[in-house]
Amino acid sequence: MATSRSFRFRPIRTAMGERPSSPVTVPRYTLAPGYEISRLIKGGWQLAGGHGQVARDAALRDMMAFADAGITTFDCADIYTGVEELIGDFLRAWRTTRGSDAPTVRVHTKCVPDRDALPTLTRAQIHALIDRSRQRLSVDTLDLVQLHWWDYAVPGWLEAAGYLNDLRAAGKIRQVGLTNFDVPRVRAMLEAGIPIASHQVQLSLLDRRPLGAMASLCAAHDIGFLCYGALAGGFFHERWLGVAEPLSPLENRSLVKYKLIIDEFGGWDAFQALLHTMHTIANVHATTIGAVAIRATLDAPGVAGVIVGARHTGHLPATCAALSLTLTPHDREALGAHLDAAPGPRGDVYTLERDLSGPHAGIMRYNLNSAR
Numbered sequence: 291m292a293t294s295r296s297f298r299f300r301p302i303r304t305a306m307g308e309r310p311s312s313p314v315t316v317p318r319y320t321l322a323p324g325y326e327i328s329r330l331i332k333g334g335w336q337l338a339g340g341h342g343q344v345a346r347d348a349a350l351r352d353m354m355a356f357a358d359a360g361i362t363t364f365d366c367a368d369i370y371t372g373v374e375e376l377i378g379d380f381l382r383a384w385r386t387t388r389g390s391d392a393p394t395v396r397v398h399t400k401c402v403p404d405r406d407a408l409p410t411l412t413r414a415q416i417h418a419l420i421d422r423s424r425q426r427l428s429v430d431t432l433d434l435v436q437l438h439w440w441d442y443a444v445p446g447w448l449e450a451a452g453y454l455n456d457l458r459a460a461g462k463i464r465q466v467g468l469t470n471f472d473v474p475r476v477r478a479m480l481e482a483g484i485p486i487a488s489h490q491v492q493l494s495l496l497d498r499r500p501l502g503a504m505a506s507l508c509a510a511h512d513i514g515f516l517c518y519g520a521l522a523g524g525f526f527h528e529r530w531l532g533v534a535e536p537l538s539p540l541e542n543r544s545l546v547k548y549k550l551i552i553d554e555f556g557g558w559d560a561f562q563a564l565l566h567t568m569h570t571i572a573n574v575h576a577t578t579i580g581a582v583a584i585r586a587t588l589d590a591p592g593v594a595g596v597i598v599g600a601r602h603t604g605h606l607p608a609t610c611a612a613l614s615l616t617l618t619p620h621d622r623e624a625l626g627a628h629l630d631a632a633p634g635p636r637g638d639v640y641t642l643e644r645d646l647s648g649p650h651a652g653i654m655r656y657n658l659n660s661a662r
Contacts (some may be wrong), residue, residue, distance in 0.1 A: 315360070315613065316328050316329065316330060316359065316360030316361060316362075316610070316613060317329040317330075317613065319514065319594045319595060321434075321465065321487050321488055321514050321594055322465055322487045325396075325433075325464060325465055325487070326394075326396075327362075327363040327396050327594065327595055328360060328361050328362045328363045328396075328595065329588060329594070329595045329596065330361045330363075330584075330595065330596060330598055330609060330610070330612075330613070331361070331363040331364065331365050331398070331516065331595045331596065331597045331598065332353070332356045332361050332363070332364045332365065332597075332598065332600065333365050333518065333597040333598055333599040333600075334364060334365055334366035334367070334370050334373040334376075334377065335367075335370055335373075335518075335544075335599060336544070336599045337349060337370070337372070337373050337376060338370040338371045338372065338373050344372070344376075346376065346379075348602065349376055350376070350379060350380050350383060351603070352602045352603050353377070353380040353384075354380070354383070354384065354387075355603040355606060356600070356603070356606060357384060357393070357395055359606060359610065360393075361609075361610075362393050362394065362395045362396065363395070363396045363397075363398065363595065364377055364380075364395065364396070364397045364398065365397075365398045365399075365490075365516070365518075365597045366397065366398070366399050366400070367399055367400035367402055367436075368399060368400060368401060368402055368419055368422065368423050368659060369400070369402045369655075369658035369659055371658070374399060374423055374426035374427050375426045377397055377427060378426050378427040378428040378429075381395065381397070381427065381428055381429070382428055396433045396434070397427055397429075397432070397433050397434075398433060398434040398435075398436060398467070398488075398490075398516070399423050399427070399432060399434070399435055399436070400435065400436045400437070400438055400469055400490075401416065401419055401420065401423075401435050401436070401437050401438070401450075401454065402438045402658070402659060403415070403416070403419070403439075403440075403450070403659060404440075404656065404657040404658070404659045404660050405440040405441055405656035405657060406656070406657050406660070407657075407659070407660065408439070408440060408441060408444040408446060409444050409446075411446050411450065413449075413453050413456075416450055416453040416454065416457075417453070417457065419659070420432065420435065420454070420457055420462055420463065421462075423435070424462065430461075430462075431461055431462060431463065431464055432462065432463045432464065433464050433465065434463075434464065434465040434466075434467050434487065434488065435454055435457075435463050435465075435466060435467065436467040436468055436469040436488070436490050436516075437450055437451055437454055437466070437467070437468055437469070437471075438468075438469045438470055439471070439475075440644075440656055441644070442472075442475070442644070447471075447475060448475075448478060448479060448482060451466065451468075451479050451482075451484050452482065452484060454466045455484050455485065458485075465487035465488070466484065466485060466486060466487060467486060467487050467488035467489065467490065467516070468486055468488070468489045468490070469489070469490035469491070470490070470491065470492075470639060470640040470643070471489065471639065471640070472504075472638040472639055472640065472641065473503045473504050473507055473638055473639075476489065476504070476507060476508070476513075477507060480507075480511055486511070486513050487513065487514070488513060488514050488515070488516050488594060489504070489508055489513050489514075489515055489516070490515075490516040490517075490518060490597075491504070491515055491516075491517060491518075491639050491640075492517070492518055492519040492551075492639075492640070493515060493517040493518075493519065493520065493587055493590060493593070494517075494519045494520045494521070494522055494526075494551075494583065494586075494587055495522075495526070495564065495568075495583060495586050495587070495625060495628075495629065496519075496522055496548070496551050496552060496554075496555045496561070496564075496632075496635075497519060497551055497554075497555075497635050498590075498629060498635075499635055499636070499637060499638065499639055499641075500515060500517075500592075500639050501590060501591060501592075503638070504638065504639050505591050505592045508592050509591070509592050513592075514592065514593070514594025514595070515590075515592045515593045515594055515595075516594060516595050516596075516597060517587050517590075517593055517595070517596050517597060518597045518599075519548065519551070520583055520584050520586075520587040520596045520597075520598065521580055521583055521584065521598065521599065522548040522551065522552070522583070523542075523544030523545050523547055523548035523599075524544060524545060524548075524599075525545070525548050525549070525552065525561070526565070526568065526579050526580055526582075526583035527578075527579055527580055528569065528578065528579055530565060531562075531565050531566065531569055531579070532562070532566075535558035536549065543653065544599070546653055547650075547653060550649055550650055550653075551635060554633075554634040554635040554636075554642065555632045555633075555634060555635065556631070556632050556633055556634070560628070560631070560632060563628060564625070564628040565579065567624050567625060567627075567628060568582045568583065568625070570624075571617070571621045571624065571625070574621075575615055577611050577612075577614075577615055578608050578611060580608050580609075580611075580612070581608065581611040581612040581615050582612075582615065582617070582621075583612075584596055584598065584609070584612035585612045585615045585616075585617055586617065586625060588612065589617065
């Protein structure tokens with residue numbers, strides 16, 4: 291049974307040898323027997339180059355600071371250009387500079403076969419993807435591998451999950467997880483006897499799709515949600531309060547993606563009304579809109595951890611502010627009024643994104659692994 295607790299880590303280091311005086315308490319979650327993660331997870335998508343130039347040394351210092359603060363779980367994917375290698379460099383530096391008493395760092399990656407490769411995907415190809423991730427991350431055993439499958443019209447997703455489970459049994463993977471699967475496929479994997487530790491899903495105050503049948507199924511099988519999108523790509527921030535609806539082109543791919551979710555939620559006016567309520571709640575608690583967004587997602591049913599796309603240590607205090615925030619019943623009622631009134635997003639997990647005729651699929655990049 292998955293459980294959560296808090297763990298007190300050493301003070302944040304802002305550089306290799308610097309330590310501010312105040313320690314940070316970060317909640318922990320037992321995702322599987324003997325496997326614990328931090329409930330805040332440092333995301334890696336923003337380091338893949340689609341959000342601006344990435345400075346390697348600065349990125350490594352930032353990873354050190356997050357891990358020293360107690361955010362000791364990192365998320366990446368085999369299709370995030372250069373990110374597995376970057377985290378591999380961090381892991382080597384972490385072990386060298388922090389020593390044997392350092393907290394365990396968990397790295398969650400993904401197995402994302404190209405859409406064009408799905409019809410002919412083999413066991414050997416899955417094994418090769420996993421071995422490549424192990425090499426990039428400089429580890430013998432991957433902590434958690436999350437399978438993604440682009441097109442259900444192409445068979446093979448159940449077999450691919452089985453191949454990952456075989457690699458778990460062989461000691462190359464500790465835990466098998468999923469990302470962006472729907473209820474029927476998750477149920478089929480469970481019925482096939484595949485042990486699923488986690489399911490990475492998009493979940494936020496704008497997108498509640500996982501909280502229906504998926505939440506019930508996962509709760510019944512102790513599958514924890516690892517949630518991305520809690521900050522809506524940066525839209526849940528004071529800088530968007532009271533401003534006119536942005537026009538294309540937007541600044542980065544995250545904003546493009548989550549602007550589409552805002553449209554599903556009811557449009558810019560509905561988003562502004564929600565943002566105003568979040569701002570009011572934040573002011574009452576002397577915190578930020580982002581902290582309210584993260585706290586609300588952490589408190590949702592079945593959530594084991596929230597992935598935050600904080601690129602640098604400047605985002606660390608605001609990220610951790612969510613941990614000291616307690617939303618009152620009045621706060622939840624005020625937020626819930628907006629969610630109840632929203633026309634969408636509706637449907638199962640990732641159904642909108644799989645509709646090739648819709649706008650969400652239009653921003654996807656389906657064949658990144660072959661280019662790597």
